[in-house]
Structure formats: C-alpha cells, structure tokens
Amino acid sequence: MNFEKQLNLRSGEKCELSGSIDHLEAYQVQPSEGNSADDFILITQNLKDQLEGKKEPVANDWRCLNDAMWSEVPAVKVIAYRMLHKLKEEGWPNDLLEMIYLDDQELSWAKSGMEDEDAVKHIDSNGAVLKAGDTVVLIKELDVKGSTITAKRGTAVRNIRLVQDDPTLIEGKIDGQSIYILTQFVKK
Template sequence: MTCPLCTTLDAPLISTPVPGGPADAAVNICATCADQATAPDHFRALASTMWSEDPALQVLAARTLARLDTDWARDLAEQLYLDDETRAWADNVAAATHHRDANGQPLAHGDTVVLIKDLNVKGAGFTAKRGTAVHRISLVEDNDAHIEGRVEGQRIVILTEFVRKR
C-alpha cells in the first residue's frame, strides 16, 4: 500500500487517529509518518497529498505542515485551503494535546509564548531571559511538558511550566 501522507510505496500502514474531530476519524499512514520525529524532507509529498478529499488526511497534512519548521512547509501551509469545518478541526490542536502553559492555558502549534523565568540553555552557552517571546512554537508530540521554539536563533526544548501563552 501507499502512504497517503508521504506517498511511500509498499510501506505497512498504521491506523492513526486524528483527534479533535469526529471520534472515529483515522488515517492509515506509514510508521515513519506516524512517528512524526522524522526529517522534514520525508514530508515533501505533502505538496500533493494536502489536496486529498479525505478531511482527516487534510487535517493531518495541515497539522504536519504547521509542525515543520522549514520555508517550504510554511509556503505550503499558506497555500492550503480548507473549508471552515475542516479548518476548525485542524486548528483544534488543543483538543488533540494536553500541552498547557504555567497558567493552565492550552498551547497549540504556532502559538507565541513568553518565558516566565531565566533559563540556562544547555549546550548553547546562553541564558534565555525572562520576558523573551518565543514565536511559532511546536509541541513535542510524545511529551506534554515540552515545547520547541527558537530563542536567539537556536531551536530549543522548553518546559511548559516556564512559559505563559501570549
């Protein structure tokens, strides 16, 4: 079978739920896509698959594009048209995750957060100062306590307990 998300041929497909929408919404995708920790270039086929007629696949494509931190993914995300109901489902990432800031507010891909504490960034040799805005965050899928974002040009992992939603 072919993975509808990345168009990999003859890959075993895994039924993957697409939360935030209908309870039975799922897409059969390859293990590499389901892992979501793969290199962004694996998802280059989204340029064609994002136009699928399957709403669950459209939502998964939109969320994947939002998660990727590349120029080509941002360009595709801007081109993607979704009807109002499907767009609301795609934007309902908060229902799909349990990432919450220090005040308990739900966090979503693309949100802007502000650091509420000075953070020593290990391996980068600088301190991210309290009050620093982190734009267009990404959620770490397998850990609700972690988000990713760019601070001083470095992509870092930040604990959600040290941020508040802007």
C-alpha cells in the same frame, strides 16, 4: 465493516500522505472521537512516529504533503496543514501553506490540535517546558526576599503555577509560603 477495512478501501492500501505501501498503520487525528474511519488516516510507521513525537520530524519525509494537501479526506488535509506549519522554518512549506484550502470546519479541527506558537512558554534551566502543576527542583540556594527563609538547593517545589505574562517566573510554595521563582533556577 471495521475502521481498518474502511481505511484500506479508502486509501487503496497506501499511505494517505506519502503513497507508500510499507509498514502501514491507522493514526487517529486528534482531537476526535475515534468513532469512525473519518477520524483516522492510514500512514507509514515512520510518519506516525514523527507525528507522535517519538522521532524528530525529518523535513524531506514530509515533501509528500505537496500532493497530500489536495486530498478529499478532511483528516489528511488537517495533518498536512499541521505539518506544514510545524516545518515552516524550512522555507518550502510556506508556499504550500499559501495554497492549501481547508473549509471552516477543517481549519478549526486543524488548529484545535496545534500548539499555540504565540503562547508564553516557561522554560527551566535545562530547556524543558514547564506546565502548571509540575514539580521542580531548585538548582541554587535562594534567599527569599521579604522573608528570613533561605530555599536550599535540591528543594522540591510541587504543584507550580505559571505567571502568565512573564515566561521567566513561576509561583510555588516553600515551607508553606508562596513565592515567585525565576525559571532559570529550577529544573523539572
């Protein structure tokens, strides 16, 4: 029996979150091996697009989590937990987060696939999140302190490093010299 047949049998050919029967697709709950049906849930294309970031999450589309969070399927509970956390500014998910129950293994799985909200985020001048190894471009001519170098506007800085304790600074090389650059003066 392949995964799709197992998913259809387990879900009754309905979205395991919303109960809808339209445009159903298998969604692999990361991080997982994808070796069994237990690593997947059957969901609508709309919810899948929101989970994958192809669409912005619409809070009302996720009100179905009120019922889905009580599922016996660990992958369904993991997705419910993650989305409730993602939408907690809406207010109503906070009540559900207080009620949801995940055993230690499920909670570990749920947290391993979530972004760390408390992590320091480096943001460029356009609001894009910078990651180590990115290439950025200077948006302003900058005088490099302690040197005679002037970094010209439009200069590409490759393979940047993030300053872990300061979200306003990155480190990169210009003309072979390592320098610190304020994130407000770069764009991805």
